[in-house]
Amino acid sequence: MHIKIYQINSERDPGRAKFMGLNSIKDIDPASYDEVFSGDVDCKNLEDVFTMLNTRGHPLHRGHSLSVSDVMLTEDGAYFCDTIGFKDIDFDESKAHKPDELLKIVYVEPNRPPFVSEVGDDLKSLQRAVMGLIEPIYLGDGTILVGNEEAKLMGMEGNRRVGDSIIAGPFFIVGEDGEDFRSLTDEETQRYMERFAQPEQISQREVQKDMGFSMHFF
Numbered sequence: 627m628h629i630k631i632y633q634i635n636s637e638r639d640p641g642r643a644k645f646m647g648l649n650s651i652k653d654i655d656p657a658s659y660d661e662v663f664s665g666d667v668d669c670k671n672l673e674d675v676f677t678m679l680n681t682r683g684h685p686l687h688r689g690h691s692l693s694v695s696d697v698m699l700t701e702d703g704a705y706f707c708d709t710i711g712f713k714d715i716d717f718d719e720s721k722a723h724k725p726d727e728l729l730k731i732v733y734v735e736p737n738r739p740p741f742v743s744e745v746g747d748d749l750k751s752l753q754r755a756v757m758g759l760i761e762p763i764y765l766g767d768g769t770i771l772v773g774n775e776e777a778k779l780m781g782m783e784g785n786r787r788v789g790d791s792i793i794a795g796p797f798f799i800v801g802e803d804g805e806d807f808r809s810l811t812d813e814e815t816q817r818y819m820e821r822f823a824q825p826e827q828i829s830q831r832e833v834q835k836d837m838g839f840s841m842h843f844f
Contacts, residue, residue, distance in 0.1 A: 629675060630699040631663040633696050634658050638657065638658045651695070692707060698712070727747045732810065732822070733796065747807060756796055772800060774795040777793075782794040
């Protein structure tokens with residue numbers, strides 16, 4: 627299920643609509659909202675998304691837990707998170723905001739197809755995306771695979787085979803810009819969406835056997 631989440635920015639909320647129910651808001655102003663998540667989630671409906679974001683969360687979610695006045699976009703339309711349930715609304719997402727410092731990435735989770743998303747370029751956001759200490763692995767084509775340095779020690783699931791090694795836990799592909807990261811180009815995005823399109827079945831025994839092996843890339 628592909629979704630986008632929008633939350634009101636208090637600095638652009640003159641009507642103090644944040645956390646107010648739909649009956650208390652005269653007009654929903656998309657310009658007061660920030661995009662805080664865009665990507666695929668393992669959910670079947672809006673209620674599943676609400677439960678996920680208010681229990682375990684998502685590594686790429688940049689906002690607070692899903693609350694009243696938030697807006698969720700799906701392939702079927704826009705929905706307002708009300709005091710009880712979700713209400714169908716009109717919402718022009720082109721008027722909403724998102725931070726300039728976001729990096730376009732391909733995000734890859736174990737047992738799931740990849741998806742295109744964005745992550746903050748600060749260390750805290752990068753670490754949250756991989757659920758721990760980051761380990762950048764330079765792929766030699768101007769891109770970097772960023773994974774969790776301790777994924778195998780933490781017992782994370784095997785994700786994908788890369789060269790002769792197994793990557794465990796969630797990882798993402800980002801562009802290389804000297805010592806910094808940059809957003810992926812459209813060509814790089816397409817290439818890695820195709821490269822990791824198929825989830826791989828990797829046993830925990832395989833993951834443990836791979837610990838300590840050297841990386842050899844394709």
